[in-house]
Amino acid sequence: MTVLLLLLFIRTVFIAVFLGFSCRAQNFTCSTEDSTSLEAFARHLDSGRVDGWGGGSDCCQWVGVTCSNSGRVIELDLARRRLAGNISDSLGNLGELKTLNLSHNFLRGAIPNSLLHLPLLETFDLSNNDVSGQFDNTTTAAANLPSIRAFNISDNSITGAAPVWICKNSTVIKVINFADNLFSGILPLGIGDCASSLEELDLSANFIHGGFPEDLFHLRNLKKMSLQDNQFSGHLSGHLIGNLSNLTHIDLSLNELSGNLPDIFDRFPHLRFFSAQSNRFVGKIPTTLANSPTLVSLSLRNNSLSGTIDLNCSAMVNLVSLNLATNDFRGEIPKNLPECSRLRTINFARINFSGIIGCGGFGLVYKAVLSDGRKLAIKRLSGEHFQIEREFRAEIETLSRAQHPNLVRLQGYCKYKKDRLLLYTYMENGSLDYWLHEKVDGPTSLDWETRLNIAKGAARGLAYLHQSCEPHILHRDIKSSNILLNEKFEAHLADFGLARLILPYDTHVSTDLVGTLGYIPPEYGQASVATYKGDVYSFGVVLLELLTGKRPMDLCRKRENRDLIAWVREMRREERETEVFDPFLYEKRNAEEMVSVLEIACVCLSENPKMRPFTQELVSWLDKVGSVPEDELS
Structure with missing residues (x-):
């Protein structure tokens, strides 16, 4: 009797397990509509196929495809699959799709409009392809992606106006990346519609010109703003940019911005990275920027900034990288630089202060004019003591032995307390790097x-x-x-x-x-x-x-x-x-x-x-x- 009961129990468990697996397999069977859409996408590719996909088999088992319990495709991840060809608009029939990742392929042509109307899509990534064409920016044709959280079309060749209408119907979008495209014209109004959610905005490496639209500064939750390598112009309004108090990363470099940098950096309690290099800014370094306790990297290189460099290094306790090269600063080298205890990279090259003409690997280089009119370049070594001594000895040992018309000539050296000075013949035209770059x-x-x-x-x-x-x-x-x-x-x-x-x-x-x-x-x-x-x-x-x-x-x-x-x-x-x-x-x-x-x-x-x-x-x-x-x- 016991044996009979045990056999009945095993039989019952077996049937339950079998039925369970059967139900799950049936539930994950790909819907006919989605299977047809994926097959059409594959046929549009140059190869006519996608590796890991089998015609006629259950598409939920295909590489890069994830389905819901109802058999609808919810994720299509074909990044780095070496896909080439046009993108079929059949993907717009995947009505329950949440993630579309076709990045790092060789896809070309325009983005099908049907992909911009997927109601459940959360992640859209077509970055690093050769997608071209331009978006229809009319109100009636604007995308309707109410669930979108991340929209990335960077590293393509898309032209026309930047599609900021992506914000129009989404209240949850966090990341917009339009970098490395061919967008031109002014930045249109509409980006401010993302105010309640957007955390990262990357418009870098395009051809966008003109001033910043006011609604850009409505993005109160923005943490990272990358606008570099465009043609933005005009002044930077402190009244407006000061609204973006959550910013940790601001990159305005390689534009045509002018005027003074606004003195509002105390409004950014989390700012770690600020670059405004290669613009036309003038005036002094703002006091609030020179006192920022959170900054890790600061670059103001290649502007027309002037005055003295008044950095409060006792306050800038996190500063690691500082680049102020190619400006019109004057006065003395800031004596409190050692107080920036974490500072590892500093560039003062081409600053006109008190004869400074460059920055070597271990120290600043000054220009000096002797009483007889002769010019010298004087390198004052700085850094860890053992590094200073090693470089000092290496330079003297090398250049005292080596005399050649194509070597810089060491004219003398000076060792006094902790100071180590090397005196060279002055080179009127500076470095080859300066002339080339x-x-x-x-x-x-x-x-x-x-x-x-x-x-x-x-x-x-x-x-x-x-x-x-x-x-x-x-x-x-x-x-x-x-x-x-x-x-x-x-x-x-x-x-x-x-x-x-x-x-x-x-x-x-x-x-x-x-x-x-x-x-x-x-x-x-x-x-x-x-x-x-x-x-x-x-x-x-x-x-x-x-x-x-x-x-x-x-x-x-x-x-x-x-x-x-x-x-x-x-x-x-x-x-x-x-x-x-x-x-x-x-x-x-x-x-x-x-x-x-x-x-x-x-x-x-x-x-x-x-x-x-x-x-x-x-x-x-x-x-x-x-x-x-x-x-x-x-």
Whole structure:
């Protein structure tokens, strides 16, 4: 009897479990309407299919598809699936869709209007595609996405006016990202309709111009506002922007804003990042900005700000990065900078204060005029004591041994208490970096002949360090900001604070990873050694800068163009190398020589250090530009 009861119990449990699984499987069977819509989407792609999807099978089991218990598709996530082609408007039939993520693909064409009328859609992400066209901004055609929370169409090629009507029917939207598109015209009214919910707004890297509409400053819950790299103009109203008291991140850089910065930064109790660089702001740094206790990063570079720099570093306890370069400040260096205890990055380059002419890796550089009229550049070292001593000794040891027309000349040094001063011959035209990347008319002033001569001079200086100076010297920080130019634009290698002597029979030195991002050879990340071929790699990067006019790494460019070396290699693979050249520079009469220098640069940038030339070969090749046999570069 007991056995019979046990068997009946097992049978009952089995039936219950079986029926349970059957019900769940049946409940998750994809609806015919949604299955048809997804199949139509796949057919519109160039490949006519999506990997992981099977025709005729249950679409709820397909890759990237999530269904509700009723069998309706509620999530479609096909990010990074290498999809190419147009987006079918059949997706607009997925009436219960909550998440649509087609980001990081190769989709093109216009966004179907049907996708902008999905009543339950919460997340819409088409970022990093090649979507184009423009939105119909009429009231009747505006989107109706009442449930939308995040709307991201960044990194595409959409034109026309920014579709701020996205706010019209949603009271829950938190994120709007229109960055890296081709939106133009003024920023239309309508963004203020998001006032009750919007937390992040990114309009960066477009062509939006004119002033800010007043309803932009109704976004009282906004935390991150990125408006950089547009053509916004006019003054920044303190009365209006002060309403956005929840902001933690404000980026206004690379616009045409003017006037004074409003003194209202005490209204932002959570502000951590503020950048207004590359505008036309004038006047002093606002007192409330110079006293902000929450700021982590502050950049006001490349404006026309003036007066003295009155930073309250005892209040700015969180400041890590400060950039005030290329302004009209005067007076003395703020003596209280050490009170900014967390400050790690500071840039005062090109500020006219009391003769300051630049900022080296370990200290500020001043201009001094002696009683006999001679000019000197004086570097005052700063930082941790052991770092100051190490750089001080390295500069003196290196430059007292190395004397060459293409090296900056050390005129003397001074050691008094904690001060360490290095005195150099003054270079009238500053750094190559300044002329290529900072000075407004710099690139047009450096013609091809001048740039080629700079490359040749710098190569000769490097070859002297590597092969003629005894003992030989590794520079370890070759970059455009360490190539100084005299009044004749002749190149002089500078900044030997990281240099190391190479004793006879040595080929390298053991070292920590040092250098500057964008110039560091790839092998330095694998072994703690520095070699001659590492300097050659860095010099190859400088050659690319001379040819293209671009920085090695530039976060303001689109993602695929940020790494200069990778971009140039890709353009060469596509046989489009002439498109990399600086348009201020490229002419038919220069074409052959520029292509030759590009070939030299690419050999210097070989992933395998053994394939890179020795510096004496480099000098020889550059001296024969225009007639270098191709087999010599193999």
